[in-house]
Amino acid sequence: ALASCSSLFLVACSGTVEDERLPVASVDSIATDSAELCRDIQDRVACRRRIEERRLAATNGTVRRSGDSLVIAVEGAEPVVLVDSLDEHQVGVEYSYLGAHPRLGWHLVHVQEYEGDGWLLIHPRTKAEFPLDARPVYAPGMRRFATASWDLEAGYNANALRILSLDADSAWIEWEIEPDDWGPSSPRWASNNALHFTKHVQLEGGGYAD
16 A cells, blocks of 8 residues: 555644643553553453553552442542443443543543444543543644544444644534545644644545555
8 A cells, every 4th residue: 555644734723832842651652551561462451451550550549440440539529430331242331541631630541342442531620521533642732632533434433533622621623524535544743733644545446545
């Protein structure tokens, strides 16, 4: 297949986009953790559990696992409790904790279904939940992020590229596209306002040109 790269240039909708570079180990090193911790593991769920153990240890008890439940403490309120329900009949969901935003505290949780998966941002104080199609990839300023989900055939996941922003109170979609004849993957930021991604084009005779 041919390798091709597409780019998207954005401007801030309002306010100032900060360019302060922060450590992003808590939210943006899942691939690194996977390579380090899961060399001997073939099962994806088992891999996520091993990564989760590391991420939970870094929360100092703010987030913990109790059996099938993922418990996220909320200041001044009852905790958020996410209960795994994926059973032997392949029905339900399974949650894995994967870290928090280093400045804003939004928690990131992976949601695995039998077919397809998703991600969930959870606000650390209001418990507000914001579903995502794919793992968020943050721009250098850590306020804007991209998700790229490629699924033109099975239909278990979204086929979409989205640019989103978040602050201390809320998260929102700035821009999005859900194409019918190509799929996005591998988003990577060149700056706070420029995103590169791979575009997989569906061919008339079947298959894809990447």
